[in-house]
Amino acid sequence: MNYYGYGGNILYVNLTTGIVKSEVLNETLARKYIGGCGIGLRLLYDLLKPGIAPHSPENPIIISAGPLVGTLVPGSNKIQMLTKFAIPANKEQTKYYVGIGSGGSNRFGLMMKSAGYDQIVVTGSANKPVYLKIMNDHVEICSAADLWGRDIYETTDELMKRYLGCGVIAIGRGGESMAPLSLAFVDARNTIGKGAASVMGSKNLKAISVYGDRGVKVWDPKLLMKLSIDINETIRQIPYFNKPGIANWSLGKKWAVHYPPKIWKETLLNSKGCSSCTLTCKSFHKINTGAFSGNTLSTGVFMLVPIYGRRLELKDYGESMELLATANRLGIDFSSMAGMTKFLIRLKERGILTTKDTDGLDLRLGDIQSCLKLAHKIANRDGIGDSMAQGWHALASRVGVDPNTDPDGDGIVKGTSTLYDGRFTPMDPTRFMCVVNPRGGMHSHPITYYPGRSVSVIREFCQGMGLSEEEIEPVFNADDFNCGRLERHCEDGEAIWFSLGVCSKYVMYGIYNISPLSALYTAVTGFQITPEELKKAGERIWNLYKIINIREGFGREDDAFPGLWVKTIDEPIKGEIRLRDYFGKPLQHKDLEKMLDDYYDERGWNSSEGIPSEEKRKALGLDGLDSNRIPKQAL
Ligand code: SF4
Incomplete structure (x- = not known):
């Protein structure tokens, strides 16, 4: 089948046996399930044995890219990671959901399609750290001995240096230690798969790099160009186009002093989009205040800085920026981590926990050092950090308080934090x-x-x-x-x-x-x-x-x-x-x-x-x- 839009092939890699094979994408499957998460789910339905543990070698990881990915259609760069996620969804910690993690990409989606693949299916588990190198038809399972232990940015930079122009999905220390709270990064910019990165870690899979030079053939280039220009015209009309609308937060009088919206602009180095995106919501910042002055932060959601800075009572916005940057480097989910940290601090203030319960850490609101230490403990699965790494239900069972109902807890559904508190935002x-x-x-x-x-x-x-x-x-x-x-x-x-x-x-x-x-x-x-x-x-x-x-x-x-x-x-x-x-x-x-x-x-x-x-x-x-x-x- 000579496909347009689709890469045309599904790549299967078994890390236990080392067997790599490619199969032609079935046209009926493509028409019925479109691509991306649709085809990914249909493959997963057949490949996933119900009831298996998320960290079992049998649990497949599917990376999937839809037919528009890699074309000039504005914003057409999203890839999906599908697997059985490792965050326990119930109190008994017996249920685990099958999830779709979706992330934008700067190069990965385009390269995957240009190499001829719509899906990459990884099964099995390597007996030592590896990364997957894909260069068009050449697919190799390579030793990651020199990458293991390195953070997400170092790993991505290194692979991008080795294979010029490639796209990279990488995990950090959190994924390596199989912390369910970990996430992966696509091209060091976009997060993907909170709860799924540890499945990569369980397979000893540090990263996937992909390069392709075939491009993505489209059926009607002229029509596509016209339709894309029309969409870009519509984008230009929206009020937030090319403006830092993202910086219009409101924290109330007391905290507005510490987190004025102007910090977005004052710390901004540049803002960039994923491939083919004209909205450009990703921004790169340099901390310009306090102990972390000079350090950098890359994020798609700068709002997390004021929201969680206030929750943890970090009066210096540079500290909140550093905490987010640290979570990113380690590859752990920042909002869950910050929510859990606040929960533990409050329990300590209320006399429910002692310093001994937090491994000697004197957790206090406004204390960045203890927050940073906790982040490392999560990534290393150390002491209280190990319970945090396993999600809210594991933490609740350790501290004996239900965060789902405790006033200092969090909004939790199926073991996963909600980014919004439904009481402060209208129900929609x-x-x-x-x-x-x-x-x-x-x-x-x-x-x-x-x-x-x-x-x-x-x-x-x-x-x-x-x-x-x-x-x-x-x-x-x-x-x-x-x-x-x-x-x-x-x-x-x-x-x-x-x-x-x-x-x-x-x-x-x-x-x-x-x-x-x-x-x-x-x-x-x-x-x-x-x-x-x-x-x-x-x-x-x-x-x-x-x-x-x-x-x-x-x-x-x-x-x-x-x-x-x-x-x-x-x-x-x-x-x-x-x-x-x-x-x-x-x-x-x-x-x-x-x-x-x-x-x-x-x-x-x-x-x-x-x-x-x-x-x-x-x-x-x-x-x-x-x-x-x-x-x-x-x-
Ligand atoms: S830069 Fe932001 S808006 Fe643009 S595709 Fe990426 S995630 Fe979407």
Whole structure:
């Protein structure tokens, strides 16, 4: 098959046997599951033995790139890492979800496609540290003895020096020590796979470097150029284009003094995007204050600096920048780490923990040195750091306090922190996705990501996403929308973006409706597809995502709102802080249950268990796939 858009091959590497083989991508598979996370999930469904441990050599890692990746389509650089993630999802620490980690790439996606691969499937486990070197058809498992122990930036730089022009996925010390809280970096810029990088570590796989020189052939270059220019024109109209809108945070009077938004600009060295991106949300900074002055930070979310600097009461913003940079170098998830650190400090202040419980560390708010030491303890799986490295449930069991309900804990779903506290931001599909996402705690970027959009704007977004009038009708009231029902369509959209390989950040600005996406898909691949068919493919892919996780024992009981989100805070100045809908109406417990009921109903899933009905599976061409749950006693 002579493909356009697709690399045309799936690369299989078994690290135990050293066997490397390449198979031609099946056209039926490509048409039905589009690419990226869609094809990745379908392969994983066959390759993953239900119930196996995440760190078992049998657990495959699939790196997948969609058909638009490597083309000039704006923001078409997202790759996915799919595997059974290693963060325990339940208190008993017996359940682990199958997840999709998605990350932008500067070179990796383009190089992978240019080398001729749509997916790289890694199984088995090497008996010593290795990295995978891919140069077009030449694939080699190389010793990583000299890279093991080096941080993410050093590893990436070294491989980029060795293989000029290559793309790199690398893990740091956190991944090497198989810390479930670890993450990998793509091209040293984009994070991918919190909970999956340790699976790389369990395979002794330090990095993957890929170089290809064949380019990505597209079916209709002229049409593609025209469509891409149109999209770039739309981008130029958005208010945040090329402006540091990201720096418009508000922390309240007390903390605004320590973290004024101008620090973004004052520390900025440059901002860059992933390949083919005109939004450029990645920025590089130089610390210009305090003990860490002169050190650098690379991040896609500078907002983490003020948010967690305030939470940890680090008055010098340079300290918060250094903490984030350290987490990045070690390859551990910063927001989970900072949330856990704060939790431990508070427990110590409340007399529940002593210095002995934290391995002699005198943890205090505002003390950067103890925060940095904890970061290293997590990456090295040392003492209390080992429990933190294994996620919230392991930490809770060690300290004997449930962080999901304790006021100093965190919003946790399926063992994973939510970036947002639902009480401080309006409930919309961004936040609701944290509850129902099979990966737990992960949000999306729908149009409602920003508060204050009107019902008519959201309705327009739905029309743009290909909802028919019959589908729109149950989602909207005159002055409101049904969050549970809208969620389903946002998820279908996310499945489409992740399968094509476009960045979801474009979506929160209202770019990338279903019609231009189907036109782009056809211009790139030559495969005719209507917006309705593309929308249906998104639904199919999300249902498959759910089915794989049902096989792993997940059900409605796992789609639970974080305990903290449902607790009201009485704030002396602001008054009652609680869960509210997008337009500010307080939400009661029964409203949340109804939100879940509506969501399952809209999906055509059994509302007591959250399992796709037989009818639904048949309609989506997923009949025949086993969605029997692993019995509880077997987990
Ligand atoms: S918006 Fe940011 S994450 Fe998305 S493609 Fe551009 S630089 Fe990458």
